[in-house]
Amino acid sequence: MLGSTLRTILRLPWRIFNRCKLKALQHYNRLCHPPKWHNLRSTKPISRVFGFDRGTPIDRIYTNDFLQANAHFIQGRVCEIAENTYTKAFGNNVTQSEILHYTADNKNATIIGDLTQHSTLPQGILDCFICTVTLNFIYDYKAAIKGIYLMLKSNGGGA
DSSP states (O other): OHHHHHHHHHHHHHHHHHHHHHHHHHHHHHHHSOOOTTOTTOOSOSOSSTTGGGSSOHHHHHHHHHHHHTGGGOOEEEEEESOOHHHHHHOSSEEEEEEEESSTTOTTOSEEOOTTOGGGSOOSOBSEEEOOSOGGGOTTHHHHHHHHHHHBGGGTTOO
């Protein structure tokens, strides 16, 4: 017990050092390798990791700001798609965190179902559904929105 605590304490300076090193490299990349906006015909992306190598992507800043402002709604039984990152970060009084995935490939998934196939979804069980960067990848997005609505308690037929 004491040995594991001591190892954890000794790892802390290395974690801090690695985090500072990462931030310094991001700052260096941003300053020394700015994007070449004059060459917009290039088929090579500016970033291959969604902008994380250059800091926080702008869409994440807006998403985080929105969720922070509406954190008081993230409570009770909350569901997210593929992972529960935002529930952990912004949830208040979360009684149960659910993870929706369309196949059983995700070992953390607690609900297996397709948002466009309403018969695969449990109905009227959720207090909150956090859905970011998902609906734009679903062809039948109207059916997906209806699937989310059916999973929420306030849809009239829920618990």
